[in-house]
Amino acid sequence: MSIKIGGAERFSLVDFPNHVAAVLFLQGCPWRCPFCYNTHLQSADSQQLLDEEAFFEFLEKRKGKLDAVVFSGGEPLLQSGLENAMQKAKDLGYTIGMHTGGFDAERFAKVLPLVDWVGFDVKAPFDEKHYQKATGSQTPLNNILDSLDLLIKSGKGFETRTTCDPRLLSIKDIYTIAEQLKARGVENYHLQKYRPIPSDKVSTETMCDNFFQDKNLIEYLKNTFKIFDIRN
């Protein structure tokens, strides 16, 4: 079983905290988030840009210079070959990171033992309608919550993060997300700034900045989570 690779970053200091990582962007995503910066990765049918074998040859050569491989997307949980590819990277001595929205809890449970750290995207407050709007899809919310709970129980390192798209989220929604995460035992949360994509003719920089200018919100998040920061 192989993976379909839509692109790669061969050197990253920002995709896995405290690690020098190579990042694989796996092709295909079941979701259509209106704020997506990687629309070229959404279709599972697009042409593979990078051969898996070539990437693993690169990893073989970079042993000792890179210490981690991050499986990102698209949505890595869409790939039937994910477990196999993670095992191959682990066998080469790499630490394994993953970025996911948790769309497939069953596959997530299979790969989690191989993963050392997860960046878990929280798209909206955990209610079915809001999540469907934010992901542009019908994925059952239970599946996503099952993934998150698996992750929390696993004891693996992870962070949760939300992209603050003013078309989809209000400041009140961020409070709701924070309360829901805290109630599940999450201690590590980050807000990511949304920069309007070209098709977005509605949002302004000021609207995007509103989340971060709200001192009460930021103070609340700092007091609620052990680790919190804003990513511009």
Ligand code: SF4
């Ligand atoms: S989950 Fe990520 S890759 Fe998929 S549509 Fe949303 S932002 Fe884009």
